[in-house]
Amino acid sequence: xxxxxxxxxxxxxxxxxxxxxxxxxxxxxxxxxxxxxxxxxxxxxxxxxxxxxxxxxxxxxxxxxxxxxxxxxxxxxxxxxxxxxxxxxxxxxxxxxxxxxxxxxxxxxxxxxxxxxxxxxxxxxxxxxxxxxxxxxxxxxxxxxxxxxxxxxxxxxxxxxxxxxxxxxxxxxxxxxxxxxxxxxxxxxxxxxxxxxxxxxxxxxxxxxxxxxxxxxxxxxxxxxxxxxxxxxxxxxxxxxxxxxxxxxxxxxxxxxxxxxxxxxxxxxxxxxxxxxxxxxxxxxxxxxx
Ligand code: AKG
Numbered sequence: 330x331x332x333x334x335x336x337x338x339x340x341x342x343x344x345x346x347x348x349x350x351x352x353x354x355x356x357x358x359x360x361x362x363x364x365x366x367x368x369x370x371x372x373x374x375x376x377x378x379x380x381x382x383x384x385x386x387x388x389x390x391x392x393x394x395x396x397x398x399x400x401x402x403x404x405x406x407x408x409x410x411x412x413x414x415x416x417x418x419x420x421x422x423x424x425x426x427x428x429x430x431x432x433x434x435x436x437x438x439x440x441x442x443x444x445x446x447x448x449x450x451x452x453x454x455x456x457x458x459x460x461x462x463x464x465x466x467x468x469x470x471x472x473x474x475x476x477x478x479x480x481x482x483x484x485x486x487x488x489x490x491x492x493x494x495x496x497x498x499x500x501x502x503x504x505x506x507x508x509x510x511x512x513x514x515x516x517x518x519x520x521x522x523x524x525x526x527x528x529x530x531x532x533x534x535x536x537x538x539x540x541x542x543x544x545x546x547x548x549x550x551x552x553x554x555x556x557x558x559x560x561x562x563x564x565x566x567x568x569x570x571x572x573x574x575x576x577x578x579x580x581x582x583x584x585x586x587x588x589x590x591x592x593x594x595x596x597x598x599x600x601x602x603x604x605x606x607x608x609x610x611x612x613x614x615x616x617x618x619x
């Protein structure tokens with residue numbers, strides 16, 4: 330299952346994404362969801378760090394304590410949906426229904442997510458894609474909460490995780506619950522990964538405000554070009570770093586949990602020193618093959 334056939338490889342090269350249904354079993358999904366339940370039950374986010382993650386008005390809009398987000402690359406941190414706090418930062422909805430995502434180093438610090446990320450199945454998949462020295466650059470658990478889960482506006486992942494040369498970034502997105510048209514499945518523009526990157530998020534030198542800015546702008550993509558990609562629980566979607574994709578708001582009463590992480594082929598690749606996310610002394614990007 331984890332080894333791609335030549336027709337799957339060809340489809341990935343043509344479309345810039347590929348669905349692998351049944352990559353994980355329902356039981357494997359439940360283990361991750363239960364672990365997230367424990368992390369959320371023990372979550373302690375100080376009032377001043379209650380940070381809203383939204384891609385609605387701009388791709389990355391962080392309110393309140395910006396450092397809480399920008400320094401989360403080597404930590405496990407919690408980010409919230411819009412409208413879940415009162416003006417003092419108290420929860421207006423149950424905390425477990427308020428989280429947009431957890432990021433960005435579950436793969437390094439949590440044993441359950443480390444084990445899935447480095448599992449033999451994922452390693453075999455990376456090998457069949459020809460990756461020689463893949464490293465894990467980040468991970469996220471995305472909740473897409475019922476009624477509250479915000480949209481993720483059209484983007485290319487390399488906008489945020491830029492490499493030279495391009496073409497070295499791969500997203501692995503695993504549905505832990507069925508992802509449907511109603512609860513906010515992913516949508517892709519097939520073949521949109523071949524024309525470079527429209528914009529880049531650049532980290533400003535330390536101490537500067539704003540902390541980041543965009544070079545270039547996201548084109549106004551024609552909505553009719555996007556193809557919905559509903560998948561069942563346990564499906565894995567391979568996402569080329571430059572393919573344009575999005576997900577819509579979840580207006581349904583069912584959540585759409587997903588675990589996602591990004592790999593970079595480190596051989597012959599330069600990770601941009603201007604990326605918001607940088608390897609740190611505490612957490613250099615871990616090799617996938619361990
Ligand atoms: C990303 O992580 O780049 C995504 O686009 C994920 C969007 C989603 O899970 O809704």
